[in-house]
Amino acid sequence: xxxxxxxxxxxxxxxxxxxxxxxxxxxxxxxxxxxxxxxxxxxxxxxxxxxxxxxxxxxxxxxxxxxxxxxxxxxxxxxxxxxxxxxxxxxxxxxxxxxxxxxxxxxxxxx
Amino acid sequence: xxxxxxxxxxxxxxxxxxxxxxxxxxxxxxxxxxxxxxxxxxxxxxxxxxxxxxxxxxxxxxxxxxxxxxxxxxxxxxxxxxxxxxxxxxxxxxxxxxxxxxxxxxxxxxxxxxxxxxxx
Numbered sequence: 408x409x410x411x412x413x414x415x416x417x418x419x420x421x422x423x424x425x426x427x428x429x430x431x432x433x434x435x436x437x438x439x440x441x442x443x444x445x446x447x448x449x450x451x452x453x454x455x456x457x458x459x460x461x462x463x464x465x466x467x468x469x470x471x472x473x474x475x476x477x478x479x480x481x482x483x484x485x486x487x488x489x490x491x492x493x494x495x496x497x498x499x500x501x502x503x504x505x506x507x508x509x510x511x512x513x514x515x516x517x518x
Numbered sequence: 519x520x521x522x523x524x525x526x527x528x529x530x531x532x533x534x535x536x537x538x539x540x541x542x543x544x545x546x547x548x549x550x551x552x553x554x555x556x557x558x559x560x561x562x563x564x565x566x567x568x569x570x571x572x573x574x575x576x577x578x579x580x581x582x583x584x585x586x587x588x589x590x591x592x593x594x595x596x597x598x599x600x601x602x603x604x605x606x607x608x609x610x611x612x613x614x615x616x617x618x619x620x621x622x623x624x625x626x627x628x629x630x631x632x633x634x635x636x637x638x
Contacts, residue, residue, distance in 0.1 A: 408582075410564065439623075443623070451630075452629065453565065453614075453628055455624055455625060455626050455627075458619070458622045458623075458624040459624075462622075496565055498625075499623075500623035506570075506580070507623070508567075509564055509566065509567065510564070512564045
């Protein structure tokens, strides 16, 4: 099971919106609405930001939103803030024996 | 408030066994909603799911690690344990204990992580 594909880095200025993509296959992202997104600050544990493609856990800012089209899922951060600078990982259920597959990760830089 | 705390040796020799324990506080491991699992992250690299277990002992393993991994649960101590053997330098990583929200196929709570280095 190969990792889901994410661009290595994305950057934006404060206040802007950015979108992070996560591309898989019909066995994972494209086949199920079980895509999650995690935010990881340096030296910290990841934090769940989005589950089931577009749902936010309690306490997560509504500046974070998720969507999916075909085999690609996306995380959009609106009104970019300095605190959003972190690594972001997508994850999906997969019908292969692996059960869970993660993305390669995207480093978000706030200019 | 739910807390997951990993514990175990920070240094393991090649070919030996890596053993970690996760102590869960603030909630019972005996839950019909959640599994409990382990995820690792080599330094500077991405995340890899290792295994998850239900309080009954029903478990799931990443096939790429299955031959070397054992996950177990102790409901009396509210703990989940992980054993990986034999280890090589490629197993050096931060290991996270996680709550596996199986209904949503996501990990909604994470421990702080513990770095395990494999070196002689």
